[in-house]
Amino acid sequence: MAVSYLVALFCASAGKNGEELGSDEEQVILFVYLLYDVTNNKVVALQQHYVKPQPNELSETVLTEECKTETGLDENMIKNGQPLDHVLEEFDRFLYSKGVHPDHGGKSFCFVSDGPNHIRQCFHPETCNKNINLPAYFNKYYDLRKEFKKYYKTDVIKNIKAMLDYLGLEGDQSVEYGVRQCQEMASIVHRLINDGHVFGESDIVSERLEPGICSKNEFVDDNSVVRARGLPWQSSDQDIARFFKGLNISKGGVALCLSPQGRRNGEALVRFESEEHRDLAIRRHKHHIGQRYIEVYKATGKDFINVAGGSNTEAQAFLSRGGQVIIRMRGLPFTATTQQVYTSLQVF
Missing domain, CATH: 3.30.70.330 (RRM (RNA recognition motif) domain)
Structure with a gap:
């Protein structure tokens, strides 16, 4: 079933960004999201949060020079930001206030991002490392590049700029780094919907490792x-x-x-x-x-x-039959019975 809303999601790290986002374990320092009404094909709201990373004992600076060059972000703004768990709570309240929170009877929504890195390489591993409970709605998303290639049947798309160029759309250089990315994604989504594309089956992030042989x-x-x-x-x-x-x-x-x-x-x-x-x-x-x-x-x-x-x-x-774990036992007596093995494994 097609979703009623999309949330264009964008994050930046304190280190590498772009195609290498998440490859250097640097923390998320910027979270921008834009709520898009699919039914009426329009932007509803946009929010930007600076994320204060956990202290790095090896460095007094927060952002690498590579990050500063790529994003143009102000290090002082990042230092005065909120911790990631607080930012995620703010986002959760945002969904509730807009009537799209899945736990409160909201209309259906799904993330859309420029490639998999933002969700798969940043939010999931970082929240896991920080023992932050990431909401289940982060387990599905649309990869805008895949949706674009699927509809326009082209293989030349590598990033947002390539999509804009293909459609003959102008990028907006007058706003901040992350805001610009979300607004440009919204422009692409708008065109896709106008041209008849339907956001159907989303990418899924597995919650846990399934046992198997x-x-x-x-x-x-x-x-x-x-x-x-x-x-x-x-x-x-x-x-x-x-x-x-x-x-x-x-x-x-x-x-x-x-x-x-x-x-x-x-x-x-x-x-x-x-x-x-x-x-x-x-x-x-x-x-x-x-x-x-x-x-x-x-x-x-x-x-x-x-x-x-x-x-x-x-x-x-x-x-x-639903079993979860198999173990191998060595050195058992040849005369050992099933009951004796079971008894030896009981935890008292």
């Missing part, structure tokens, strides 16, 4: 797998999914590598739903889990099968 005979696309190295030895599949928060990992798509002695060796193979998500995962190369930086490289489907592939039909049947 991979067969040795299963086909795994070479363009969907990465190898993560340098993991803390105690890392679980859920810890790794948390590291890649915002990206969609395939069902049962985390395979922990083991040493010849059966111990975790700090590596894992991760299988994503698509090449797009694999490529976004590569951009998290040298991002951190705690104090450790994690190396992320391309891997092959064969690499994943070699670690994750199994032929145990009983395990597959267990998971298909």
